[in-house]
Amino acid sequence: MTKISMTVDGIQYEDDVDPRTLLVHHLRDRLGKVGTVVGCDTSNCGACTVLLAGKGVKSCTVLAVQADGMDVTTVEGLSGPDGTLHPVQQAFHNSHALQCGFCTPGMIMAAVDLLSENPSPTTDEVREGLEGNLCRCTGYQNIVRAVQDAAATMHATAPPTAEAAEPASTTEANAQEVPR
């Protein structure tokens, strides 16, 4: 057993883990963060994507011990304390960017990661930026649209008050309906 400490969605956890534990299993089975899902056995699908030290990674391809001392954000940590959805979550809801929803947690995290580096991606840049995430249902069209809508919303609301601002266009939809 190895002692690790990591901050997940803003809360610090100390745990003893078997070194062979994958980060995704640690998140789901130990910390109850079941919003992050496993969709494949080959590191291809991206459904398990989380932010590790702010960068998108496939949590099925990271050992929990490698994340010792680091900050992890899962899809469960995106919404505000009052339940307000993150602009990317809201845009997925608005654009109907999902059908079965299994790829959605990973798609959203990958989109958040992409937008943090490229705040206004072209359609091609969105497709390329999400190449590590597979969706077997939607055909990607609405996913790409949602990411671009989210980018626009984040632009409109970012400066000068940054993240906390609540975009007018996102208040009308019902937050609870978004599956994960």
Added chain:
Amino acid sequence: MIPAAFEYTRPSSVDGAVQALAEGGEDAKILAGGQSLIPMLRLRFAAPSVLVDLGGVGGMRDIHDDGEHIVVGAMATHHDVMSNQLIREHAPLIAQATATVADRQVRHLGTFGGSLAHADPAGDLPGVASALDATFEVAGPSGRRMVSASEFFVDYLTTAMEPDELLVAVHIPKLTGWGTHYEKFNRVAQAWALVGVAAAVRRSNGTITEARVALTNMGTTPVRAHGVEEALADAPADEGTLRDAAARAAEGTSPTSDLSASADYRAHLATVLTRRALHAAGGL
């Protein structure tokens, strides 16, 4: 989906890592970004007794200029490499090829050194390192040694490193006045190369003075296309030269046949992709 049990150690220096490898014995393995190793552990294709994680070793992620070379720390991630100004300026071939590796998530963790040490013939960076005549700085119990690219890649997933050695850094000669290009052919966005071609071409007036071409996935190691290089040296920089040179791309190679492509198809691809790579690198 769950790896076999192993012991885990996270040394804080290169010497500490060398020592941990020695103490771990034959079945000890280095863990870099884990983007090739963890999938293999999960499928239990690999079951090391000890994993020596380089994630805590200071300085192994640095990229610096030593005058003649750009020295890339083995633990620099694909993402670090692609966005590094020194690499973009002095070794744009590496930045371009790295952008074709896997996807954003894999590139955030996967390392330059790990890709080379893994020595997968379908990996993009071994071919690039060969074309650039990179030198590999290897650390072991008796100190450091330098290994040339032609000696480093020995066989399928096998390098010239001993089990008690590790890759510390890669020295990339700066290419001034060369044009370079990496041409990769794959079936879907995040897939490995069926074949890839790394080309570097130097021109002076209307002549190609020197060219280096290396092939990805045309054998068990990256292969330098010596026939192509010979045909280009001191030849006029025109369409005919490129066509004739590219036609020799598959000479001396031994591509495999698999579900995605037959050996004959790969040999054909090599000639087509070489022509494209030379066009782009030669500015024709």
